[in-house]
Amino acid sequence: MGAIADRDVVPVLVEGLKRLEYRGYDSAGIAVFDGDRMRRVRRTGRVAEMEAAAAGEGLSAGLGIGHTRWATHGGVTEVNAHPHVSFNELAVVHNGIIENHDAQRERLSAAGYTFESQTDTEVIAHLVHYHQQQGADLLQAVQRAVSELEGAYAIAVVSKREPSRLIAARMGCPLLVGLGQGENFVASDVSAIVQATRQVIFLEEGDTAEVTRERVRVFDGEGREIERDVHVSDVSLASLELGPYRHFMQKEIHEQPRAIADTIEAVIDQGGFIPALFGADAAEVLAGVEGVQILACGTSYYAGLTARYWIEAIAGLPCSVEIASEYRYRAAVANPNQLVVTISQSGETLDTMEALKYAKSLGHERTLSICNVPESAIPRASRLVYYTRAGAEIGVASTKAFTTQLVGLFTLTATLAKLRGRLSDEQEAQYLDALRQLPGSVQHALNLEPQVVGWSERFAPKQHALFLGRGVHYPIALEGALKLKEISYIHAEAYPAGELKHGPLALVDAEMPVVVIAPNDSLLEKVKSNIQEVRARGGEMFVFADLDSQFGESEQVHVIRTPRHVGVLSPVIHAIPVQLLAYHAALARGTDVDKPRNLAKSVTVE
Structure with missing residues (x-):
């Protein structure tokens, strides 16, 4: 989370981090520029503990970054918590893993940099600072630094030398920019900034962004300034609140009748299983499909396993289901007439995204994503998409995303069967009726x-x-x-x-x-x-x-x-x-x- 504004951004950062708690973390921290000073507060444990510490120190500033860390390199300690700094004048927050951090650490140590943490992220802070020392401004320093990094990252960087801007960059991890009036934001998830704005720009692979109070400039991987579309998020604040429930998981379990009803709405409105449900050119993509390859992880993988029974029994197509992290590292035999289906609640699951890239590199052009988050990375990389309209899912254990994925996969099954002449009008009517009754049947199950x-x-x-x-x-x-x-x-x-x-x-x-x-x-x-x-x-x-x-x-x-x-x-x-x-x-x-x-x-x- 990052913010630059004419107002105090500390409450904005803290509230944003609270809304990101559901993503999983073990420590939290913020770094802000108060006049010409950089001030940092970090704590292991919950955001509330860091918030109390920030309040105790009286933090207030118009520029800052924050982070909830999930330990990868180094244990759960305050010294390993984000943000990480270089010479107390540059701070960075980072999602992802830098694979060549050891080599960069050796290089930077030889250049006189001292490391206090065991994290790969501290490498980024020192590397950006190093390029600043060579005469680069903050934007150039970040662009040069990320060109030397291998792995996945979404980063936000602020520097005492340039306190009127914030630089962000992404490769393999989600990152977006939120547009406000006299203020702008960066975050890994729209839920973090919906309190302040609904206008967002989703950064693409290799993008860097220069964010000031007045404007946002985006640059592609070649350093060329480029226009990215502005989207209006439909995430509601109500969906991010607990309401009368004890936990988000309980809330989301009980939201399933509505989530399923919303997901099947388009099917019912169309009066049948038609290719247009999956995209404008779906008829062309789905015509002549000879088989289905499903790629997913975790709960989404189990949804795919369920769909295999449906696809083979109803559509009469061979179907294989594979864990994405396994598929991407084996020598797969490609059939260009196979439909590759990726399933992801967030649309940002790294292993699934990389598996999709691998499938496309093998010549698979018929790609379809089943996803719950519009405009996320996996749908953008797929020719076709079916959005499960489950709404925001906060609990780590997926519930309503799973059942709506099943509905989306069943819709795909029936559509493929219809295109292959295996679905009679009578059977289609029965399936439509079953979908109409499904929310009520789910409610009956909840009554147990x-x-x-x-x-x-x-x-x-x-x-x-x-x-x-x-x-x-x-x-x-x-x-x-x-x-x-x-x-x-x-x-x-x-x-x-x-x-x-x-x-x-x-x-x-x-x-x-x-x-x-x-x-x-x-x-x-x-x-x-x-x-x-x-x-x-x-x-x-x-x-x-x-x-x-x-x-x-x-x-x-x-x-x-x-x-x-x-x-x-x-x-x-x-x-x-x-x-x-x-x-x-x-x-x-x-x-x-x-x-x-x-x-x-x-x-x-x-």
Whole structure:
């Protein structure tokens, strides 16, 4: 976060950093120029601790930068916290990782610079200062410095020598400029500046920006001044507030009926699954597609795994799903007639962005992004895009982004099936009706919360859990296990239920709760057989079944019945109770639900 204004920017910086807390961090700091002095406050822990320290020192200034750090190089200490300075006259904040920091550190040490931290970021501060010493102004010094850096970065730099401007630069990490009246801002996320302005410029790869009170100038990677479009953000302040909820995760779980309704609105308005839902030239891009390659990370990867079942069964197309960080480093065989689908909540996930670049370098021109953030990097790099209209998602553990991704992927599936002549008018009408009913069905699933709360008390003292599912619901078991370990810190694994006897059954005992996703589909009887295997070993089972599934409860078998089976969209419904289970188990264990340890919301480093 950075600001330059005719007013005191300290409250603006602090408020911006508070709105960035959801991204994950372990320390916070600000540096401001008060007259001809640079003053810096840093603290480990929460922004509130740094805010109190800044207030205690009476900080006030018209130019400053701030940062919430997530440790990569060096431990969680005040000396490693941002901003980092050079000779107490230049300060920098930095997201990302500088890969050649060791070589630069040696070079700068030989030039007389002393390092006080273990971070790669301090290298940037000294390198910019070094170029200033060679006669460059601040803009030139930053441009020369970043040309010598390898890795990913979004940086903001201020200097005592030029207290009337702020310089920003990006490569691989998100960065935007906010435009105000007599004041301007930089930030890694629009939520940080929506308090002050809604007009933003999204910087492109390799851009640097000169920001003063009166104007903003943007330069491309070649140093040429260039015009970048100004966008008006539709992020609302209300979406960034907790309201009546205890945590953002709870709020976002309960926002899913509205988020899904907003995401399917365009499909319903169009009265069918048409290529135009994905972009103006979608008919051309999707015509003749011979297969689908899905690239994603984390929760988005599990959404892709679910979609594979849909795409192959409904559209009749071969579909592969790969973790983006693995795909980008292997020798993939490209088929130019394959549709490459990237999935990312933020649109800035570094591994997914790099995987997309790699796919394009192999000759893939048919690219589609499913994303929740308009104008973010991945959609801009894709020919087609489907925006999930989930709204701002603050909790680190993704909930409404996941279910709206599933809706977007189902819409893609039905559209591909229709283009291939595999979707009759009758079937299309049934799918549209299923989508219309989906928000209501999700609300019915949310009404199960009191029953899930009862289960969570039994999970709280456990150290391990097992999740089972079959077919299209196996990825929901994976998602349930991920949610539980993310926020409750209970170790959890997920398996296809048929794999149980091939190893995991050895883990089952009275201390290993087993969660089973058991909808009333064609695999229900198989799942029941797997449940008997667990029961015979003394395991305690927690079964999420449909209303019309025939499950008997016992001392060992606990059952919560979701609404009646909703057919092909059942994975969306069954995602709800596993989210609720993770949330309430975390509450019972007293963990930090919205900011789980060691994790960041938007993963913009490798």
